[in-house]
Amino acid sequence: MTRRFLSRAEAQALCERLLKWAKADETRVNYSGGWHGDTRFARNEVTTSGSVEDGTVTVGSAFGKRQASASTNVFTDKALRACVGQAERLARLAPEDPEFMPAVPPQQYAPVSAFFDSTANLSAEARGRAARFALELARAAGDLTAAGFIQANVGAAAVGSSSGLFAYHQSTDVSYTLTVRTADGTGGGGGGGSSSDWTRIDPEAIARRAAHKATASRDPVAAEPGAYTVVLEPQAVGDLVQTLAFSLDARSSDEGRGPFTKPGGGTKLGEKIVDEGVTILSDPADSALLTAPFDGDGLPLRRQVWIDRGVLTNLAYSRFWAKKQGKDPTGLPHSVRMLGGSQSIDDLVAGTDRGLLVTRFWYLRQVDPRTALFTGLTRDGTFLIEHGEITKAIKNFRFNESPLFLLSKLDGLGREERLGGAEGGGAVVMPALRALDFHFTSLSDAV
Amino acid sequence: MSMDRREFVKTTAATVAAAALVPPTAREAAAPPADPAFKELAMAALNAARAAGASYADVRIAHNRNQFIRTRERQIAGVTDTESLGVGVRTLVQGTWGFAASRALTKDAAAAAAREAAAISKANRAAQLKPVELAPVVKFPNASWRSPHKVDPWSVPIETKVGALLAANEAALKVDKVKYVFSGLFFVKEEKTFASTEGSFITQTIIRTWAPMQITAVASDFSDFQRRGNTSPPTGRGYEVVEQSLSPESATRWAEEAAQRLSAKPVEPGRYTLVLHPSHLWLTIHESIGHPTELDRALGYEANYAGTSFLAPPEQVIGKFKYGPEFMNVQGDRTQDGSCGQTGWDDEGVQAEAFSIVRNGVFVDYQTTREQVAWIAALGGAARSHGCSYADSWSSIQFQRMPNVSLLPGTEERSAEDLIAATDRGIYVVGDGSYSIDQQRYNFQFGGQVCYEITGGKLTGPLKDVAYQSRTPDFWNAMDMIGGPKSYELHGSFFDGKGQPGQINAVSHGCPPARFRDVTVINTGRKS
Numbered sequence: 001m002t003r004r005f006l007s008r009a010e011a012q013a014l015c016e017r018l019l020k021w022a023k024a025d026e027t028r029v030n031y032s033g034g035w036h037g038d039t040r041f042a043r044n045e046v047t048t049s050g051s052v053e054d055g056t057v058t059v060g061s062a063f064g065k066r067q068a069s070a071s072t073n074v075f076t077d078k079a080l081r082a083c084v085g086q087a088e089r090l091a092r093l094a095p096e097d098p099e100f101m102p103a104v105p106p107q108q109y110a111p112v113s114a115f116f117d118s119t120a121n122l123s124a125e126a127r128g129r130a131a132r133f134a135l136e137l138a139r140a141a142g143d144l145t146a147a148g149f150i151q152a153n154v155g156a157a158a159v160g161s162s163s164g165l166f167a168y169h170q171s172t173d174v175s176y177t178l179t180v181r182t183a184d185g186t187g188g189g190g191g192g193g194s195s196s197d198w199t200r201i202d203p204e205a206i207a208r209r210a211a212h213k214a215t216a217s218r219d220p221v222a223a224e225p226g227a228y229t230v231v232l233e234p235q236a237v238g239d240l241v242q243t244l245a246f247s248l249d250a251r252s253s254d255e256g257r258g259p260f261t262k263p264g265g266g267t268k269l270g271e272k273i274v275d276e277g278v279t280i281l282s283d284p285a286d287s288a289l290l291t292a293p294f295d296g297d298g299l300p301l302r303r304q305v306w307i308d309r310g311v312l313t314n315l316a317y318s319r320f321w322a323k324k325q326g327k328d329p330t331g332l333p334h335s336v337r338m339l340g341g342s343q344s345i346d347d348l349v350a351g352t353d354r355g356l357l358v359t360r361f362w363y364l365r366q367v368d369p370r371t372a373l374f375t376g377l378t379r380d381g382t383f384l385i386e387h388g389e390i391t392k393a394i395k396n397f398r399f400n401e402s403p404l405f406l407l408s409k410l411d412g413l414g415r416e417e418r419l420g421g422a423e424g425g426g427a428v429v430m431p432a433l434r435a436l437d438f439h440f441t442s443l444s445d446a447v
Numbered sequence: 448m449s450m451d452r453r454e455f456v457k458t459t460a461a462t463v464a465a466a467a468l469v470p471p472t473a474r475e476a477a478a479p480p481a482d483p484a485f486k487e488l489a490m491a492a493l494n495a496a497r498a499a500g501a502s503y504a505d506v507r508i509a510h511n512r513n514q515f516i517r518t519r520e521r522q523i524a525g526v527t528d529t530e531s532l533g534v535g536v537r538t539l540v541q542g543t544w545g546f547a548a549s550r551a552l553t554k555d556a557a558a559a560a561a562r563e564a565a566a567i568s569k570a571n572r573a574a575q576l577k578p579v580e581l582a583p584v585v586k587f588p589n590a591s592w593r594s595p596h597k598v599d600p601w602s603v604p605i606e607t608k609v610g611a612l613l614a615a616n617e618a619a620l621k622v623d624k625v626k627y628v629f630s631g632l633f634f635v636k637e638e639k640t641f642a643s644t645e646g647s648f649i650t651q652t653i654i655r656t657w658a659p660m661q662i663t664a665v666a667s668d669f670s671d672f673q674r675r676g677n678t679s680p681p682t683g684r685g686y687e688v689v690e691q692s693l694s695p696e697s698a699t700r701w702a703e704e705a706a707q708r709l710s711a712k713p714v715e716p717g718r719y720t721l722v723l724h725p726s727h728l729w730l731t732i733h734e735s736i737g738h739p740t741e742l743d744r745a746l747g748y749e750a751n752y753a754g755t756s757f758l759a760p761p762e763q764v765i766g767k768f769k770y771g772p773e774f775m776n777v778q779g780d781r782t783q784d785g786s787c788g789q790t791g792w793d794d795e796g797v798q799a800e801a802f803s804i805v806r807n808g809v810f811v812d813y814q815t816t817r818e819q820v821a822w823i824a825a826l827g828g829a830a831r832s833h834g835c836s837y838a839d840s841w842s843s844i845q846f847q848r849m850p851n852v853s854l855l856p857g858t859e860e861r862s863a864e865d866l867i868a869a870t871d872r873g874i875y876v877v878g879d880g881s882y883s884i885d886q887q888r889y890n891f892q893f894g895g896q897v898c899y900e901i902t903g904g905k906l907t908g909p910l911k912d913v914a915y916q917s918r919t920p921d922f923w924n925a926m927d928m929i930g931g932p933k934s935y936e937l938h939g940s941f942f943d944g945k946g947q948p949g950q951i952n953a954v955s956h957g958c959p960p961a962r963f964r965d966v967t968v969i970n971t972g973r974k975s
Contacts, residue, residue: 036948038947038948039571040751040947041574042747042748042749042750042751043576043746043747043748044576045574045575045576045577046543046571046574046575047544047748048544048546048844048846049544049545049546049567049570049571050545050546050547050548050567050844051546051547051548051563051564051567052535052547052548052549052842053548053549053550053551054531054533054548054549054550054842055550056529056531058529067526068526068527068528068605069525069526069527069528070527070528070529071527071528071529071530072529072530072531072532073530073531073532073533073550074530074532074550074552086528087528090526090528090605091526093604093605093606094523094526094605094609095522095523095609095613097522097523097524098522099522099524123570124566124567124570124571125570128570128571128573128574131574132574135574145747145750147747147748147749147750147751148751149751149752149947151947151948177751177752177947178751179750179751181747181750181755185755185759188750190751255626255627255665256626256665256669256672257627257663257665257672261669262669263668263669263670264668264669265669362754362885362886363883363884363885363886364883365881365882365883366881367881367892367894367914367971368912368971368972368973369672369674370671370672371973371974373971373973375881375883375892375914375971376883377883377885377886377890379885379886396885396890398883398885398890398892398916400892400914400969400971400973402973405973405975408975439973441892441916441969442890442892442916442967443890444885444889444890445757445885445887445889445890445918446754446757446885446886446887446888446889446890447887
C-alpha cells in the first residue's frame with residue numbers, strides 16, 4: 001500500500017518551510033497525518049466500511065507572551081501561508097498570557113518502534129475476513145447476533161519549532177471490539193483487543209469468548225443491590241481505573257480541587273493512598289503500549305510511575321506548573337499500565353466465597369470530583385460467584401464507586417491484558433483483580 | 448430563550464408545514480451561492496462511482512471551521528482556529544455500502560475516492576445478508592440554506608471576544624470563596640456541498656455558538672470545593688447570543704451558587720417529588736427519550752458501542768408503548784430556529800422536518816434515515832425518512848443522528864414557581880450535572896448543578912450531593928405536572944457522541960419545567 005503520511009524527511013521539510021515564512025518571535029509547527037480503514041458490522045452482516053486519508057498542520061505563534069494557534073488540512077503553499085498568517089494575526093491580538101512558556105529547546109527522544117506492516121496493510125478484504133469469524137459463528141449458532149468494529153490507523157506525528165527542535169514518530173494501531181447478543185435479547189457478551197501489531201490480535205478467540213459470554217449470561221436473575229466482593233476482568237478494571245488520569249493533574253491538586261488535595265492544603269504526594277499491591281505507570285516505550293515519546297510541545301514523555309506500591313509518587317505537571325513548583329514537567333500521559341499478579345481469572349473466582357464477576361463497565365461519569373467517585377453500570381456478562389464457582393448470570397447493576405476506594409480494598413491481582421476499547425481512549429494495560437466491598441446502588445434491566 | 452404561546456404555536460405550525468415535501472423558496476434567498484469548482488468535483492466523483500458499478504452514490508465536500516477561545520480567571524488559556532476541507536464519497540454497489548474520503552480537493556482525487564469506495568462496497572458484499580434499500584427522496588437540483596444568524600462569529604474581533612470572557616470571569620471572581628473560573632467561546636461553521644446520483648445539489652452553511660463557564664468555590668480550609676458549570680446552552684446561532692450567555696450579572700449569580708453549595712445541606716437519601724428546570728430536564732430527555740428512539744439502536748446496529756434500546760421490537764411498541772401521561776408530547780425537529788440540530792437538508796439530501804415521537808403519552812415513531820425506512824415501513828413506522836442523517840465531517844460516514852427532540856409544553860400556563868408551590872416535600876433541580884444511563888436506556892442516574900429543598904410549597908435552602916436514579920418508563924409515567932408555553936426553554940449538547948468511529952453531533956432539546964413523583968434520590972458524598 002502506498003504510504004499515506006509524511007516521512008521524517010518530508011515532515012521536517014514541511015516544518016522548515018513554515019518556520020521560514022513565520023514572522024513571530026517564536027513559532028511551533030505540529031504535523032499529524034495518516035490513513036484509517038474501518039469495518040463495522042451488526043445484525044450478523046457488514047454495515048459500513050470506510051477508508052479515510054487526512055493530515056493537519058497546526059501553527060502556534062508567539063509575540064512576546066501573546067500566543068495563538070491555527071490549523072489547516074490544506075497543504076498548498078497558499079493555504080499554509082494563510083495558516084501562518086492567521087496564527088500570527090490572532091497572537092498579536094490576544095492578551096499577554098502570564099503563563100506563557102518559551103519554546104522547548106532541541107531534545108533527545110528514546111526511540112519507540114510502533115510501526116507494523118501487518119497493521120499498515122490491513123485492507124478492507126482482510127478486515128472482512130477477520131469479521132467473518134464472528135459473523136459465521138453467530139450465524140451458525142442460529143440464536144446469536146454479532147456486532148463489532150475493526151479500525152486500523154497508520155500515521156505520523158511531528159513537531160518542529162523555531163528553537164531548532166524537531167521530533168517525529170510514526171505508528172500503527174488497530175482495535176477490534178465485539179458484542180454478541182442472544183436473539184431473544186436476554187444474554188449479551190463482549191470482548192476485544194488492541195495493539196500496534198495486527199498479528200497480536202486473535203479474531204477467532206475474541207469471537208469465541210464473546211459468544212460464550214452471551215450464552216452464559218442468558219436469562220439473568222436479579223440480585224440485591226449492595227456491597228459485594230467483586231472479581232473484575234481487566235476491561236472492567238481499566239474502565240474505572242483509567243479515570244484516575246483526570247485526577248492526576250498536579251495543579252488541581254495544589255489548588256485544592258482534586259482527590260489528591262490534602263486537607264488543610266498541599267497534595268498527598270509521598271502518602272500511601274491505596275493498597276500496597278497497586279503500581280500504576282505510563283511508559284511510551286513499553287512493548288504493550290508503544291505511544292509517542294513526546295507531547296505537542298516536543299517535550300519528551302518518559303516512564304512515569306504515578307502510584308508505586310500504593311504510594312502516590314508523582315502527579316502530572318505541565319511545563320508552567322512544574323516551573324512554578326520547582327518540579328520536572330511530565331506532560332500528559334498517552335498510556336497507562338497497572339501492574340498485575342500471577343492469578344488467572346479462574347483463580348480469582350476460585351478464591352471468592354461469595355461475590356460477582358464483572359466483564360466490563362459502561363457509561364462512566366464523574367459524580368464527585370473530591371473523591372474521584374464515578375457512576376456507571378456493569379455490561380456484557382455479570383455473574384454470581386458462590387463458594388469459588390460461577391453459579392448464575394445476574395442482571396446488571398449501577399455502581400457509585402471511586403477507583404481510589406476500589407484500589408484500597410484490593411484482595412487479589414490477576415494477569416495483565418491490553419484492553420480492546422477504553423472509554424477514555426489511549427493504550428491501556430490492566431490486570432484482573434478481586435476487591436472487597438464494591439458499592440452497587442440499583443438494578444438495571446438492560447442486557 | 449423562552450417563547451410565548453403564540454410564537455410557539457406559530458413555530459410548531461411552521462415546522463409541520465415544512466414537513467410536506469415542497470421545495471423551499473424564501474429560505475434560499477440569504478444562502479451562499481454554490482461554488483462551480485465544487486460542482487465539477489462532485490460530478491467527477493459521481494461519474495467515477497457510476498463507472499465503478501455504483502447504483503447510488505453521494506458526495507459531500509465540506510469545509511469545517513472551528514474557533515475555540517479559552518480563559519481561566521484573569522488570563523487567556525488558548526486561542527485556536529482550525530479548518531478542515533475534504534471530500535467524502537459513499538457508494539452503493541449491489542446493495543452494499545462503501546466509503547472513502549480524501550483531503551485532496553482535485554477532480555482526480557475525488558474520482559479516486561469514488562473508485563476506492565466502490566471497491567470497498569464490493570469487498571464487503573460477501574458479508575452482507577440483505578441489500579440496502581433507500582426510501583424515495585425529492586430531488587433538489589439547486590438548493591441552499593444557512594443558519595439564521597445575525598453576526599458571523601468570524602467577523603467579530605478577537606479582542607471583543609476575549610473582553611466578553613474576561614468581564615464574565617471578573618464578575619464571578621468578586622464573589623467570596625470563588626477561586627477559579629473557566630470560560631470559553633466555541634464557534635463552529637460547516638460549509639457543505641451535497642450531490643447525489645439522484646440529481647440533488649445542495650449547499651449549506653451551518654453556524655453554532657456556545658459560551659460555557661465553570662466556576663469553582665473552595666472552602667478556606669481546603670476541606671471542600673464545589674462547582675457551578677454548564678451555565679448557558681449551545682445554540683445554532685451566531686455571535687449575537689454571546690452577550691446573554693456571558694452577562695456579568697449571570698456570572699455573579701452562578702458564582703454565588705457555587706459558593707452557596709459549600710454550606711449546603713447534604714441530601715437525606717429517600718424518595719422525593721422532583722421539580723426539574725428545563726436547564727436540567729433537557730439532558731434527561733436526551734438520554735431517556737432521544738437515544739432510545741433512534742431506530743438503528745432499537746434494531747441492534749449500535750449494539751457494539753452505544754448499545755440497543757428498550758423500545759423494541761418496533762412492531763410491539765409503535766402506537767402501543769405508553770411512554771408517559773396523556774399530556775406528554777415529544778417532537779423530533781430539525782427546523783426550529785436557533786436550535787443546534789437545525790438544517791435545511793440532512794446529509795443525504797432529505798429536507799428538514801418536524802415529526803411526532805410521542806403523542807398523547809404514546810410512542811408513535813422513531814428517528815430515521817433513508818435506508819432505515821425499509822427496515823420499519825412494514826412494521827408500522829414512517830414511509831419516508833425523517834431527515835436524521837448527519838456526518839460530522841467530510842471524512843465521516845453519514846448515519847442516523849438525533850434531531851432536536853423536545854418535550855412540548857402543556858396547554859395551561861404554569862411556571863416552575865407554580866410547580867414548586869404545588870409541592871409539599873421535594874427537591875428542585877437546576878442545571879445538568881453528572882449523567883449516566885445503561886446501554887438499553889432503562890436505568891439512569893442524574894445530578895444537577897444547583898439543588899434546593901422544597902418544603903410546604905417553598906424553596907427552603909440549598910442541598911448538595913444529590914443524584915436521582917430511575918427507570919425510563921417508570922420515570923416518565925411518574926410525571927404529573929408540566930409547565931406552560933411561557934416556561935419552555937431550549938438547551939442542548941454541543942458534543943453528543945455516537946458511532947464507530949466516534950462522531951459528534953450538536954443537538955438541542957426544548958422543554959418546560961416538569962414535576963415527577965416518588966423518585967429515588969441518593970447521596971453521592973461518600974468518603975471511603
